[in-house]
Amino acid sequence: MAIPLISDLLERFFGPAEDPHSRDDVKRRLKIVLAHDRLALDPQTLEMMRQEIIAVVSRYVEVDFDALEFSLATDQRVTALTANLPIRRIRPLGRGADQPISPDSEAKKIELASQSEILAMDAEEAEAALRRFEAKNNAEGSSDGQDPIHAPLDIDRSGLDEETQDDNAALSEDDVAAMNSEAETSTETGESGSEVPDMSAPDSSVSMKSSGNTNSESA
Amino acid sequence: MSRIIVMTSGKGGVGKTTCTANLGMALAKAGQRVAVVDADFGLRNLDLLLGLENRIVYTALDVLAGECRLDQALVKDKRQPNLALLPAAQNRSKESIKPEQMKRLIKALTKVYNFILIDSPAGIEMGFRNSIAAAREAIIVTTPEISAVRDADRVIGLLEANDIKAVRLVINRLRPAMVAAEQMMSVKDVQGILSIPLLGVIPDDEQVIVSTNKGEPLVLEEKLSKAGIAFTNVSQRLQGEKVPLMDLSIPQDSFFTRLKRLFGM
Numbered sequence: 307m308a309i310p311l312i313s314d315l316l317e318r319f320f321g322p323a324e325d326p327h328s329r330d331d332v333k334r335r336l337k338i339v340l341a342h343d344r345l346a347l348d349p350q351t352l353e354m355m356r357q358e359i360i361a362v363v364s365r366y367v368e369v370d371f372d373a374l375e376f377s378l379a380t381d382q383r384v385t386a387l388t389a390n391l392p393i394r395r396i397r398p399l400g401r402g403a404d405q406p407i408s409p410d411s412e413a414k415k416i417e418l419a420s421q422s423e424i425l426a427m428d429a430e431e432a433e434a435a436l437r438r439f440e441a442k443n444n445a446e447g448s449s450d451g452q453d454p455i456h457a458p459l460d461i462d463r464s465g466l467d468e469e470t471q472d473d474n475a476a477l478s479e480d481d482v483a484a485m486n487s488e489a490e491t492s493t494e495t496g497e498s499g500s501e502v503p504d505m506s507a508p509d510s511s512v513s514m515k516s517s518g519n520t521n522s523e524s525a
Numbered sequence: 526m527s528r529i530i531v532m533t534s535g536k537g538g539v540g541k542t543t544c545t546a547n548l549g550m551a552l553a554k555a556g557q558r559v560a561v562v563d564a565d566f567g568l569r570n571l572d573l574l575l576g577l578e579n580r581i582v583y584t585a586l587d588v589l590a591g592e593c594r595l596d597q598a599l600v601k602d603k604r605q606p607n608l609a610l611l612p613a614a615q616n617r618s619k620e621s622i623k624p625e626q627m628k629r630l631i632k633a634l635t636k637v638y639n640f641i642l643i644d645s646p647a648g649i650e651m652g653f654r655n656s657i658a659a660a661r662e663a664i665i666v667t668t669p670e671i672s673a674v675r676d677a678d679r680v681i682g683l684l685e686a687n688d689i690k691a692v693r694l695v696i697n698r699l700r701p702a703m704v705a706a707e708q709m710m711s712v713k714d715v716q717g718i719l720s721i722p723l724l725g726v727i728p729d730d731e732q733v734i735v736s737t738n739k740g741e742p743l744v745l746e747e748k749l750s751k752a753g754i755a756f757t758n759v760s761q762r763l764q765g766e767k768v769p770l771m772d773l774s775i776p777q778d779s780f781f782t783r784l785k786r787l788f789g790m
């Protein structure tokens with residue numbers, strides 16, 4: 307018999323010192339994944355449902371967006387959707403609903419806007435450059451009474467808007483993924499550019515990740 | 526009326542074929558007339574586990590093609606004349622047979638046999654659909670592992686959707702020591718999660734491999750191993766007997782058994 311190591315001896319005597327709770331872990335994971343499997347609802351639909359529920363509830367009460375929870379649980383082969391929406395306060399009469407934080411639609415808004423937005427930004431940048439150029443000219447050369455404010459470039463956006471709507475109709479998962487990365491780049495462009503309205507949504511990006519987890523688990 | 530039971534799991538390698546061979550043999554031993562049907566076309570194994578591989582002349586496909594009669598394709602077991610195997614074709618794919626054809630074969634078998642066990646292939650595609658086409662009952666075989674239980678759950682849903690209502694559970698390869706150490710889901714955990722009636726629990730047992738090597742199901746041994754007893758119990762419950770679950774809990778280690786183990790004795 308080979309001489310066993312001390313740790314070997316200890317293990318043989320006291321039993322293996324492995325993670326004692328893996329049984330609970332696996333039960334928890336299994337229950338979640340089964341709840342999703344059994345419902346057979348695709349993650350997009352689930353997300354849509356989530357957003358609509360928040361929207362409806364937000365009409366009446368102010369929801370704590372940071373603390374809300376949606377989960378699927380299953381018992382006796384019956385699946386239940388549980389929504390936990392902590393309420394900050396009842397909405398004062400006459401005040402409209404807050405925009406519910408909806409990471410997906412937020413992301414889509416960014417993506418969908420990106421094409422036309424980029425063009426618009428290009429135009430704005432071009433405009434700004436033109437102004438700078440003119441200002442420089444005016445300062446250097448003798449100002450001969452030229453109007454310092456250049457007429458804005460005339461850009462027809464209507465066509466662009468239609469195009470983005472078509473994109474929307476033909477969204478496939480790959481498109482969404484591709485556009486997500488696109489959205490990131492356009493957000494960056496937006497920071498260097500001047501007038502992109504509030505595209506950073508730090509909170510929503512967190513919940514986006516959690517919904518992504520759900521996707522991969524139920525896929 | 527004959528009992529037509531499909532053994533299925535979703536996931537491969539959890540013990541469907543082992544269960545089919547042992548249950549088939551145990552039922553035959555108990556005097557039932559049993560046909561075991563290999564529905565795993567292209568990856569047949571049931572013949573090996575029963576030690577009948579050298580006696581196959583025709584397969585189910587030959588019967589369907591009209592090249593032989595059904596009784597010519599059936600391989601009768603010499604040790605246990607109540608048992609017959611309907612072999613699958615090994616050189617053909619699962620798509621080479623349709624659910625309707627499977628139904629015709631099984632229907633014909635019901636004239637002679639009162640238990641028909643169908644060994645389903647892994648997956649939920651064509652081979653699975655063939656194997657459940659004629660079944661009226663199902664035995665879900667799973668191990669206490671997350672992936673196997675998940676797949677089992679999926680299959681239970683599909684069986685329900687196909688109007689197979691008598692669905693019961695066999696938990697295979699249970700390791701009581703791991704359950705005691707909280708490292709494996711218990712029988713209660715798995716059964717509670719799947720929520721179907723429990724038909725039996727088979728411990729993980731080295732003897733299963735030994736019996737596979739010999740081509741001799743465990744239930745034929747003179748002195749039954751733990752798994753052999755468990756399979757026999759399942760077959761008795763299938764026949765309507767009330768047999769309590771085997772006590773698989775490991776005896777609490779005494780100081781001396783620990784000492785013995787310490788010195789490798």
Ligand SMILES: Nc1ncnc2c1ncn2[C@@H]1O[C@H](COP(=O)(O)OP(=O)(O)O)[C@@H](O)[C@H]1O
Nearest residue numbers: 537538539540541542543698728729730733734
């Ligand atoms: N209770 C058990 N204890 C030990 N090994 C087992 C047990 N049940 C099955 N096995 C082994 O697991 C493997 C897969 O079994 P098999 O019956 O072929 O599964 P399936 O038909 O579901 O693919 C085989 O090698 C078999 O010997």
Ligand SMILES: [Mg+2]
Nearest residue numbers: 541542565570
């Ligand atoms: Mg098999």
